[in-house]
Amino acid sequence: MEPEETDLQTWACTWCGGAAEDEESLLDHQEWCLGDARSNSRLIAEVGLRDGELTQEALVAEAKKRRERA
Numbered sequence: 001m002e003p004e005e006t007d008l009q010t011w012a013c014t015w016c017g018g019a020a021e022d023e024e025s026l027l028d029h030q031e032w033c034l035g036d037a038r039s040n041s042r043l044i045a046e047v048g049l050r051d052g053e054l055t056q057e058a059l060v061a062e063a064k065k066r067r068e069r070a
């Protein structure tokens with residue numbers, strides 16, 4: 001597959017350096033972003049293992065716990 005030349009803007013998260021597809025995805029992401037890519041990966045992996053799926057609500061709730069603990 002050829003890399004597509006698009007004029008689609010990439011929405012970068014200034015906290016963790018991650019990229020989102022659009023502004024809405026970025027805002028959803030920032031509701032649970034922990035500020036660095038490694039912590040985010042761990043959060044996603046742990047919620048995924050625990051719940052068997054990833055939901056916005058679960059990610060936000062878990063991120064909130066971690067922020068309070070930190």
Ligand SMILES: [Zn+2]
Nearest residue numbers: 013015016033
């Ligand atoms: Zn982020």
